[in-house]
Every structure is written in structure tokens, then in C-alpha cells.
Amino acid sequence: MVRHRAFRDPSVLLGAIRDLIPAHTYFSTAYYQEPTAAMEEKGWKGADLVFDIDADHLDTPCKPSHDKWKCKACGTVGNGGAPRICPKCKNDRMEEQTWLCDQCLRQAKEETTKLLEILYSDLGVEPSNLRIFFSGHRGYHVHVYSTQLQVMGEEERREIASYVLGQALDPQLHELNEVNVGGVKVIEGPQLGQPGWRGRMVEGIYDVLSEEGERLGLSPAQVKTIKTQDRDEFFKRPFWSSVKGFGLSTWKNLSVKAVDRRSAKIDTVVTTDVHRLIRLPGTLNGHTGLLTMQVPRERLDEFDPFRDSLAFHGEMRVRVKDAPQFRLAERQFGPYLNEEVELPSYAAMLLLCKRRAEPVI
């Protein structure tokens, strides 16, 4: 690994990349007095606030069909995302075999959209002070450039991460409470349109109620009432006391679910780290051969990572060991098993990078 390098201008950097031909290129989100000095002597001045949303940390239903894990200690294997600790030997070192998947990336994009909304309206980040990047693999990065936030330490960043995740949010501290109004017990709580998590919690409750009502123990009639209600109308009324059979504890549970629904599933470790290395936009991701690239804000909706980040042209012959089905550009590929195929270079590169194939010379 080549580390602690600094470059005066982009052309020098480009020259170095051409010399080294690295599989992965990272830059530090931190600003240093002496970027090339040893870690302790660099003189930390600040770091951009970064968020990482990655399918690795998302709970998508498709994972068991395309991801596998193996415990490095005892060899236990399983399908889907790796558990934090091995169920058999409690070790936390896992080896993962992941695959690119449309559904996972759609979910990652949705989380990114939720994150952006929180950044704009709660943290007050100006859209012009933020950039969105596709990681070239399974997720998105959001970088916030702000001199005010740059100097924050780990603990402050941890608070921001928990805010975005709605972690340990206590609805009662947002004043969801039972109060006594002239001898009648009434439930009061946040209202739609209030700032921050107060309003967002209420919006989330609507989602949860209309999508999961039956599972939550609502009667079909209650579910129907909610679904046919105009959302804004319903929430204008003192709705906390308007659903029969819903007590404080039910509402509390619902609120926690609502917050989870509306929170953005970022990776806390990345946001908290003030010396983070993050993929350099414009370089290839060595896990896939796809481009790490900026996605303009207004194009996030239509951005298709499997079409817009392809870097290679031409055709290539490879010998594929095994690979599940996948899509790149508008084409479906695979599944393959022990066969030699001629593929567009971008697809061949993906298989090579994922070590699912070998070049045929």
C-alpha cells in the first residue's frame, strides 16, 4: 500500500496513478498541515463530514440469493449478509462474497435520498455544499463541505450519525405523552410539519400504519380508515387520541418503527472517523471495474449505476468459474458455470475483479 502521499496539482496525481496503476485509489477526508508526515505529526486541521451508505449494511431481502459469508476462524458458512459475530464460535472475523444487485442498489439510493432530506432540512446543509458519489460497487457516498462542521471531533460526529439513524430516539423526549385533560386521559405528541424528528416521526407513522396496519394488530376496518384518509387531513386532527384501542405504549412502539422507517441507514464508523480514507472519484473500483463517480444531485433519481458507471469498451474472452445472473447496461448476463465466453469488456472486467473468471489469452 502506498500511503501518506500529497500532490500539488491534479496532473501530478494523474501521473502517479499512471505509474502505479493501483487497483484502488483513496484520498483522506482530513485536512493536514503536513499531509506527507507520519500520522502523529501531520497536524490535523479538520475533516469533511462524510456519509457512507452501502448494501453491506442494508437488510435487503435479496441478499441470501446473492451474498455468502464464511467465518475465518471456524469455517462456518451461510447465505446472505455476514452476521456481526459467528453464530458458532463468536468470532467477528468474516469473509464475505458479495454480488452486485439492482434491488440492493435501489435501496441504497433510497437511503441516500432520505439522508439528503435530513441533511438539508435538519442540519441546514446547503445543496451546493454537498456532493454525492457512486462508490463503484454497492453504495453511495455523500461528502459535506462546511468550514463550521469540518472541525468537529469524533464525538460530535457520532451524535450526527445517531441523529441520521434516529438511534435511541426516545419518543417521550419528543413529548409523546399521556395527559389528563379534565379527568379524561388524552395522548398528546408531535405534529405534522414540526421541525426535525418531530414532524418526520409523524410522517413515518402514516407510512407504517398504511403499509403494516394488519401486522400491527389493527382491524381491517381501521386499516381501511387510515388508507382512505387524506394524510394531511388525518394528521391535522388530534390523531394521537383518535384511533380506538391505541394506548401510549402502542403509539410508542409505532413511533420507534416510524423513526426506523424514515432514518437513513448510514455506516456510523465512516461518519465518525476523522482520518477516513475514501475512494477517489473518477477512479476505478478494483472490486468491480466500475467507475467511482460523482452523481449530480438532480440526476440521482435517474442515475443507473449499472449503466452510467461503465468504463471499458470492446470485447474480451474469459473463462468463468461460476457467476450468478447480472445486468450491465441494458444486457442480462449469466448465470455461468465453468465456461468460456466472449463478453463486452465491462462485463468481463467485473467477473475478473470479482475473481469469478480468468482471462483467456
Add this chain to the structure above:
Amino acid sequence: MLTKADLAKYPFLSEASEYVRELGLSIEELSAPEFSPVLDRAEGRLEEALSKGRVSGNITNENAEILSFPISNLILSLVGEERARRRFALAESKRAYELLRQEDPEKLEYIASTTFMWKLKRLDVKLGKRFYDFALSLPNFLHNSVHLREPRWNLPNRVLDHGFVYITRDEAARLMEEEVRTKILERSGRTPDEVPRLLGSRVERARGLVVKWLGLPTKYELPRVPLPEAMPPCVRHLIDSLDEGKNVQHMGRFTLASFLLNIGTGEEDVVRLFKPATDFSERMTRYQVEHIGGKRGGRTKYTCPMCSTLKTHGVCYKPDEICETIRNPLSYYKSKSRTLTNKGPKREPN
């Protein structure tokens, strides 16, 4: 905006320092008999802080109140005892809080924005039953709130609106208490070039007070731990609390002692760590530490309590992402030291 009475209440204000500077007094001049109330109050502040952890907010002599504060700080910096500095800063900041919470919003706003450089907006908002007087910029809020433990200070439990956190008047005073604390810590940490002769005896007396209330000076501020950066948040917090002279309950002490002994800290170091505690008894502590370490009694070395136990006893403190993967503070230490000594991220960034 501020009267002399205000400066007496809040001698840490920039205006108060300015006032003192304009008087142009040298330390030597303070030896004049008419200034003895100043020196006595300076010593009084220290003694109150060290003995009770509080400095009284009663003001009988405004001048003495204003002038004594920088002198207390000067004496402290000459004593050079970290534990005493922390304790003094805490006591003085508590005093400030008690006074600040009684002020009207205009004065709070003035002090916050001139002395602490807060970006603060006046608010007139009622959400639910709570009335918010201010909205404080997020970085200013976090800078102070991260030191506060109750769940209501955690950001997810706050109202955050376009980069500003809504706070009540009392909360503004509480956050300012934190500012005062750090400001005083920083101030008493500056080393003056020379010891003014007049203060020599006062400094010696202050040293005596420190020993009387906090025990003998320690050689190390922190116990010698193989990898201090790998300690879990709960353990760090326990050490900080002891350092600041806060009272730590039995479960906390037991956790700290068993944790440190298990990762190989010497018993002497552990005993010494407990010294700043207000009710420190060397013999008792030594006995307990040796007991936990397995030297006494059944010779079973105690292991550290599980996180679940620590959570119910309120010892768990701001668990972080590593905490989610472990069930005992010792495993936290093991896991983090591994990452730290591996140099570099455990998993490659994506």
C-alpha cells in the same frame, strides 16, 4: 449591557478580564493590606472547590469577587495539579450555572455570543409543552452536549431545524456551564513564566489544600494501561469522573478496578487512581483492589461485569459501534487493540 455586579457573578467573562487589566494592578501591589480580601477570596474559592466541589455564589465584595478569580487561576497553574484544576473548573462552572439560569434571555444571549462566540438565535416557539427561547447552531451545541450524559442531550432527542438546535433558557445556562468549565481548564493550564514572590506562600498553602482534599499528588494522571486508546467508553468515563472528583458508585468502581486489573494494570496504579474520590480511604481501597485482583480471600480473580449488567446499573456510557459487537468491556478492549495495532482499517473501505 453588563454591570459591575455581573462581572462579579461571572468573572470568566471577557469584560471581567478587561476590567482587571484596566485597573493595572501588579501582583506585588496586591500585598497592600486593603487587598487582603482579594487574596483571601482567591484562596477561599480554591478551598471551597476542593472541599465541597462548589463555589458559593454569594457576593459580599464585588471587587474581591472579580479580582480573586484570575488569582485563583494563577495559583492553580502554579500548583500544576491536573486533578485540582479539573475540580476547580467544575465547581466554578456549577456556580456559574446557578447564577446564569436566573438571568433573562437578553443577558444570556449577550454573554453567549460575546464570551463564547455562540451563533445563537432568539426564538419564541412552543412545541408541545416546552417553550424554547433559543436556537443554537449545531456545532456550538454539540461541542458542549457531548459531555452531558442524560438522554435528553443526545441529538436524536433534540429538535434540530436547519442547522440550529432548539434549547430552553435553562438548557442554555447548562450548556454555558460546559463552556465555562473548558474555559477555566484552559486558563488554569497556562504556565506563567515566574512565580510572583507574594504568591509563593499562597501557592504552598494551596498545595497543602490539594493534598488535604485530594490526597498525595500522583506520578501519573492515568493508570499505565497497555493501550489507553482501546478502553471502552464506560471505562474512560469512569476514569474521567474520578479525575474530576465526582462520586462514583460501587458498581462503577468495581468495573474500573476489575477491568484495569484484567488488562494488566498494576495494583498500585489502580489504587492511586481512586485517590481523587472524595471518600477515599487508602487502606480500604487497597484491600478491595487486592481482593478483586485475587490476592486476598478466595484468590479468584474477578472478571469485569457484562455490558448488560452495566447497562442496568447505569455504568454503560455512550456505547459506540464497537460496543454493538461485544458483550463485555474486556472484549471491547481486545477488539479495539487488535484494530489499533493492525494499523489501518479492519475492513477495506468500499
